[in-house]
Amino acid sequence: MISQTVYTETISVPSSAASPNRVNRMHDATVLDEHLATHAIALKSISKSFGSVTALHQTDLSVRKGEFLTLLGPSGSGKTTLLNLIAGAIGPTTGVIFLDGRDITSVPPRERGIGMVFQNYALMPHMTVFDNVAYPLRARHHPAVTIRAKVMEALDRVGLHGFEDRKPRQLSGGQQQRVGIARCIVYSPAIIMMDEPLGALDKNLREQMMGEIKRLHKDLGTTIIYVTHDQEEALYMSDRICLMSMGQIAQLGTPDELYFQPRNRFVAEFIGESNLISGRIIGDGQMMIAGNRSIAVPCSGCVEGSDLLIMIRPEKVQISGTDEPFKEDSNVLFGEVAGSSFIGGMTRVAVNTENGLNVMAKLVSDRAESRPEPGARVRVCWSSSDVVVLEK
Ligand SMILES: Nc1ncnc2c1ncn2[C@@H]1O[C@H](COP(=O)(O)OP(=O)(O)OP(=O)(O)O)[C@@H](O)[C@H]1O
Ligand SMILES: [Mg+2]
Structure with missing residues (x-):
């Protein structure tokens, strides 16, 4: 463990x-x-x-x-x-x-x-919105006049002013959940x-x-x-x-x-999307990856000969034509576009690199005619400062 x-x-x-x-x-x-x-x-x-x-x-x-x-x-x-x-x-x-x-x-x-708000709202179906929200106050024996003021304030806070007399079944899912939240905040836990x-x-x-x-x-x-x-x-x-x-x-x-x-x-x-690359430290911030390629990694304390797993977020990977200039501190691999998927604001581009990796890039979308096409020869690169060293 x-x-x-x-x-x-x-x-x-x-x-x-x-x-x-x-x-x-x-x-x-x-x-x-x-x-x-x-x-x-x-x-x-x-x-x-x-x-x-x-x-x-x-x-x-x-x-x-x-x-x-x-x-x-x-x-x-x-x-x-x-x-x-x-x-x-x-x-x-x-x-x-x-x-x-x-x-x-x-x-x-x-x-x-401690106040609780549940996924299934857990409202009492036979009671009105007002009575549902008033429930925790009545259970605590607050006076009626205080109950009225607090329930109205809680309903106001969740945008349900005017819904007091409805039953839960007369509300949408979002409105029911607001009642659930009002019932929770009404007694200020x-x-x-x-x-x-x-x-x-x-x-x-x-x-x-x-x-x-x-x-x-x-x-x-x-x-x-x-x-x-x-x-x-x-x-x-x-x-x-x-x-x-x-x-x-x-x-x-x-x-x-x-x-x-x-x-x-x-x-x-689990959080976001990631490119994971494993390899072995060959000294001086360099790591040997598939196909005997060496790339730079920010790992000053890493022991030569030890295995390493690194991650690069797809939005940190750039794709360009094979002859375009690139920044000096970048790691560069050549490959072929395996596929691209347009998902609105972003386009995911999968590249099979010459040394046998599958690298995914997430680019701000262009129109279809300007997007990388499957089979196109490209260069993928990323800055060493965007590399994250993971625990094995
Ligand atoms: N009363 C119980 N008896 C036996 N096993 C239980 C009981 N309650 C939970 N477990 C087990 O404990 C583990 C954790 O359950 P838990 O309900 O905390 O998960 P969760 O993260 O809330 O999952 P979900 O996202 O599905 O709600 C699960 O393997 C579940 O089967
Ligand atoms: Mg759960």
Whole structure:
């Protein structure tokens, strides 16, 4: 198993807090060190097994106050498990959960003050929009006059003023999800968790709701933990992304870090598109690749003779005629266009190089008559500074 602490912030926990004696900890919600106090949530050595299935391997993860953190990853990678552990819907197999510096590992879900927004909206069909949104306030015994004011404010925030008397079935999918969000923000939880909230919406509506959720986050300043398997959603919305794979954190960082400095093959391939080239270091920042070609790599500490895997994003690859000039620090390969696909603003061009690689370039689109045609002889090149060295 890959060590989780390599990619996450480590937190120090007094040994008493890490003690397996849950009963004592439940009654002694100790304020822990400064790190915990500045973070909305801190998970220490959290894991979850269901029988023989390990849904989440031992993980440390901290979420800053006011942060928009996205759990991103393929199906079955452990996103919902992690969310459910924080919400308290399931208990951990090992580890401790801190909320605002307090150990809440044994605190029941309704006492954690965490709001949830679900993919399937989870609205009550027989109740009006007003009553759905008022529900959490009534459950907390707020006075009627406060309830009215807060519900109207929440509906205003999500653009549903005037929809109070409708039933959920009289609303579109996007409107139903707005009710779900209003029902969550109406009681001002310090933390909001959203599990694939836009999964059921079409592309246009999803994009619109992405903007609205981002605006809400800015206005409310609430800590949001957001789950999606859509990388564009994650890149657009998040302060940081926690990319998960097989019940572990593959990488935790800003959208920029994950896109431009992916740590390994999994991250490079999950976020965006990538050209991966393997080879062997032959010294002095040079790597030998297929066909005994040598290319420059930014790897000062690399040991001669060691294997290396590098990545170049397709939009960093240039394609030109074989006799056009090129920049001096570029890596150059010659080849033949295998195919090109026009996808609107961008055109993907696949090139089979003479030394046996398949290199993909993503170019700003030209009209059909100016696009590279299959069979055309071309030169592909990329700058050494656009090469990312990956962990094997
Ligand atoms: N109650 C359970 N019993 C047994 N296995 C479970 C249970 N809940 C989850 N798992 C397993 O744990 C793993 C992680 O599941 P989880 O629901 O966290 O994935 P996910 O990342 O949310 O996936 P998706 O994108 O499909 O929602 C999966 O292999 C799943 O089958
Ligand atoms: Mg899930």
